[in-house]
Amino acid sequence: MLEVTHLGVAYAHTPVFADLTFSVAAHEILAVIGPSGVGKTTLINAICGQLAHTGTVTLGKQPVTPQRQRLALVPQDYGLLPWLRVAANVGLPLQLRHHPAPQRVAAMLAALGLTDVADRYPAALSGGQRQRVALARAFVSQPELLLLDEAFSALDPVVKQTAYGLFEAQWQASPMPTLVVTHDWEEALVLSDRLFVMTNGHGTMMANPLSALPRAARAHAPQYPQVLTDLRKAVAAQWAE
């Protein structure tokens, strides 16, 4: 379980948020949603120990640091190393921990449909392929905490649906506490168990009304359009403030 307690971050004395408290269960996906500039990326960076902050972040009662736990982050630009081929990029987290496992990498590439491009450099991939490489790299180390920062935002609608399916399959195979940052309500409803709605400096936890449904069925559920409209309406008032 990930526990975030009284978390605060300030850039040059200007606080982005000062007191965020929430937790994510071991087998839970939390969608973090909020308008641009509200501090979603900042929140993720603070959680994985990349930003000075106040308050505490623990995973299984231990403070979160990359040295102690296996963390996986898919940043907004995917963060692939341009000089490493696809297979090497995916294998990097294992190599850094001195546990190279070529068979595991090959299996992950196959699962995400990347076998044919395993020897290419990222520059020679489509946007959708690059995103799948980032997902493969995140899952291959079997992380104890998974953080996705707008990892689906740049995809076109058709590719996005495929990517949701691939993500879901990998996550179900070995679930871990997961934060999915997005500004897309549909993505939040389809992927998450709960929603953490951020509004200038504060966060509100909300239930996902569709969480009882299997993820693949949510977008086709009869109540989906109504839920979407209600949520947008409820939050629009807050965000407009």
Next chain:
Amino acid sequence: MGRVKMTGVALLLLHGIWALAALAVHKAVLPTPWAVYAYFPQLARQQLQWHLFFSLYRLGWSMAIATVLGVVIGIAAVRLPRLGKVLDPLIYLTYPLPKIALLPVVMLLFGLGDGSKIILITLIIVFQVIIGVRDAVRQIPSSLYQGLAVMGANRWQTLRFVTWPASLAGLFSALRIALGSAIATLFFTEVYGTEYGIGYLIMDEWNRLDYLGMYGGIVVLAALAFVLFAALGGLEAWSSRWRRAA
């Protein structure tokens, strides 16, 4: 193979212009290409291989020292921000100085031998290498460093997987540019305190009014430069092969 063909065309064109000019001038100071090439066997007997060896020796050491200094200082200027704050103005203050004016000082301190020649060439090209490496490292998106940190990489791994590959691409393109200055300076330093080197050969033939030998030396110097440029171009393409989509 298009590049090889174009190089051939360029060589032919160059020799054509040379031949026309030589025929038009029709004086000993500008012999025809065939006269110069016919003189080559004689040139080879004048220890051409040793002239080549010493020029390459001086060039090689200068490029090697500039590479080591350039990579270390270029990376440090970005990755150690406190040091960078001091280094950046220092680089920009010293880069535009005409280092050739330091020749008397270099001669006084290091003599007239190979050491002083190598130091002078290094002094002139090292800035281009430092700046090339520094700019390449500076362009690395911070998200790459962050990504590696989240995966638990230590400083050494960060250098190996992020900083080093990026600086390598910057290094070879900087070295290719620096090679031009290096050869020009090499020629200059071989005018004094030595009896070997292509630069010495050219000046010596000139002094003895042996124009065939002088042009032979120039052709050898041009060929040497061409080979080195091609080699560095190949290394540059190899070190940045990941940039090409395909």
